[in-house]
Amino acid sequence: MGTTATEAAPEPKYWHLRTVLVRTIDAEFSTGEVLPNERDLAARFGVARATLRQALDQLELEGRLVRRRGIGTLIAAPRIGIPVAEPTGLEPAGSDTWRIIDCGVGPAPAAVAEALGLEPGSGVHSVRRVRMMAGQAVGTETLFVPGTVMPHVPGFLADSSRARAVLKQFQALPVESESRSVELGVAEEEPARLLERPPGIPVLVLTTRYFSAEGGPLAVSVSTYRADTCKLTFGEAGVEVRAAS
Template identity: 55%
Template sequence: MGTTQLESVPEPKYWHLKTVLSDALDQDFAVGEILPNERELAARFGVARATLRQALEQLELEGRLQRRRGVGTTVAPPRVGVAVDSTQHGWPGEGSDGWEAVDASETVPAAAVLKLLGTAPDQPVHTVRRTRVTGGQAVAAELLYVPAASVPGLSAIDAPAGPARARAVLRELQRLTLDGQDRSVELGSARADDAKELDRLPGAPVLLVTTRYFTTEGTAAVSVATYRADTCRLTFGDSGVEITETRAAS
């Protein structure tokens, strides 16, 4: 990385430095490579270490860098695209969709989910928890709500709990004929359980992707996926909306 003159730049020094560092990450560093220490970088760019820290923190928030204890600051892995366009999706768990089954249990969903499902509070609903992992780090957590009526062949004996139970619910769901789906995306705050799973603080900004899956009989399942806002971006194209996971920041 070369030096640059920052004194005459009207914008904040750390912001301009962030831009210079971002260009250098693209040109001079490989994924996983460790950056020089703060003292060396500050001297190279002629800035105070406080200014450098601000720039590095911003790059971390944008998912360009990872900071790991005992390792240092490294260049984050490349982005992974996750399409939201309904024409490119099937049932959850079909093929290799990047999600890992964690657990399944019968719960009473929130009123908003019950409204999407069109079910009454006293009707049993299977709640499947899954995580999406990129580069060894969880970047999204999902709660998939499946009314018992959607999976009448599910046996509690075959897979009573845990990941096996979650996979059993997914298998039964995939026996249905998918008639369509719709999605919505909104900005939200991480709940305590999602924050812990995603290594964020409770209340941290997240993207909530809600998907309804339809059969000819009506809504068969509802998915609420929570993506770390610092590892995702929304892009718009001819195929619809796409979520692109950025480099995960630890």
């Protein structure tokens, strides 16, 4: 490993490694190809495996690599663009669908109660869904609607039927405006399971609040999207959906 000159750099090895790998990947690899295994790569660059992994971690966070246990490290497909609905109605087309998981009624979690302007512990309906795109689970959503907003949901139905009832009533609500926020998070056990990934993977957390004309909160939805494979898109235009092969 002849040192290539320009030695004294206050730059961490793993960052330099990342740079080199980015260049190599962009130049010599294409989607779906597998990189050499970590032990070989580490040896080739003359670093410990942990250091190499630190570089790969970065590239995975950027969505450039996918690591599969037992298989190897491969070049990731471009991120899937996930349309975030602008108008309240307007339902999805093609391979963009939701799968209902369950539906419950109960006291609102503290954060939800606050977002809805409710007393802590007020009753809310909650519907959990998984968003499927191109056959993959890309995100989870939990919709919270205060019981006061939606008092007439039949209690005797099965989960999935009740969920549909809640969603239907939700779409009929006089939603006048919405506000959203996007932030970084990590998937807890529950969402991770729904996304068929281990807990701890990075997710984009999308929180949407729905308001009535009077400005009162009507509902809140909290969604988590796989940050490695997804890109949230707002506004018309590019509904570019490129699936992984």
